[in-house]
Amino acid sequence: MAMSDVCDFQGLLARFQVRATPLRLAVLEALGSASRALRAKEILMHIKDQRRVNKVTVYRILEDFSRRGLIRRIPAEGKAALYELACEHNPPHPHFQCQTCGAVECLEPVSLTRVWDEIRGPLGHRADRLEIRVAGLCRRCRGRGGEQ
Ligand SMILES: [Zn+2]
Ligand SMILES: [Zn+2]
Ligand SMILES: [Zn+2]
Secondary structure (H helix, E strand, O other): OHHHHHHHHHHHHHHHOOOOOOHHHHHHHHHHHOOOOHHHHHHHHHHOOOOOOHHHHHHHHHHHHHHHOOOEEEEEEEEEEEEOOOOOOOOOOOOEEEEOOEEEEEOOOOHHHHHHHHHHHOOOOOOOOOOEEEEOOOHHHOOOOOOO
């Protein structure tokens, strides 16, 4: 089941006090209908199927959404960052990045309570999130003999 079937994007925007425009909804729909995190270019392609859009506007929406916490921006080493929904249906989870092909995969959420408690620190900072990225060699690249 795609997340866009269970997510209430209008409600999500309202909760974050963002006005629901067709383009903002289309960005969330694109992210919700994918089974993995998407690069800005892929989101753009998805939306372009249905309407004419300005690339800069879409990029600005992505930036704004990730700053507000509606979506998560996943940095990828040597590749464009990826985006995914950050609603209650998609709790924070670690990501795996293949060091050969650069592919990024979402991993199952794990309990990071202990790590979080220890890392949060007494420095007077306000910690908002914890990101874990696992680097390695993906199954496909291993099969291709990419393993040394
Ligand atoms: Zn959702
Ligand atoms: Zn790979
Ligand atoms: Zn993910």
